[in-house]
Amino acid sequence: GESVGLHLPTLSVQEGDNSIINCAYSNSASDYFIWYKQESGKGPQFIIDIRSNMDKRQGQRVTVLLNKTVKHLSLQIAATQPGDSAVYFCAENIPMKTSYDKVIFGPGTSLSVIP
């Protein structure tokens, strides 16, 4: 079935190091991918997105890489800071023949930054 999964449920990194959060997706028709950050007690916050016609997109301290050959998505956070500690979700948008698209979230990866 359709699913978006994460390879690592938890990730601990030293402050200042780079973080890499991985995500696997199974639907080759997905045309849009989004990374969200969710802090405790808050709703998911948009970080960065990428469309399926791109391989890489950079934001401020974040980079998303998309490998459609192996259906893999990653989020790279440069110079990880304590404020980056949160749960990170990838989500894929699947275009449907009906009038709406379908968004599926992965289970999330918990990132802990060690000061």
Next chain:
Amino acid sequence: DAGVTQSPTHLIKTRGQQVTLRCSPISGHKSVSWYQQVLGQGPQFIFQYYEKEERGRGNFPDRFSARQFPNYSSELNVNALLLGDSALYLCASSYGPNTDTQYFGPGTRLTVL
């Protein structure tokens, strides 16, 4: 500018009761989506409304219903509550109907006893 707002913040109900959750989208946004997030999992899509019409429905029973008002705010109703309905209910708004970036509210924490 105000982000997506949801009310109430927390809610405690007993099995069999009914609950109504409310959401106000970002000003100018015409689409509202509802998600259920069980502890330790990613959000699961429940409904999407765009221009006051239902555009999408996830795999949830008919006990779940929603509507969108002319001012684009929305309500999610859940009847005959079950213990398994305990979750964080998230509302997200976007300008367009499909793949536009969604902005999430803080959620309503529903506990069913």
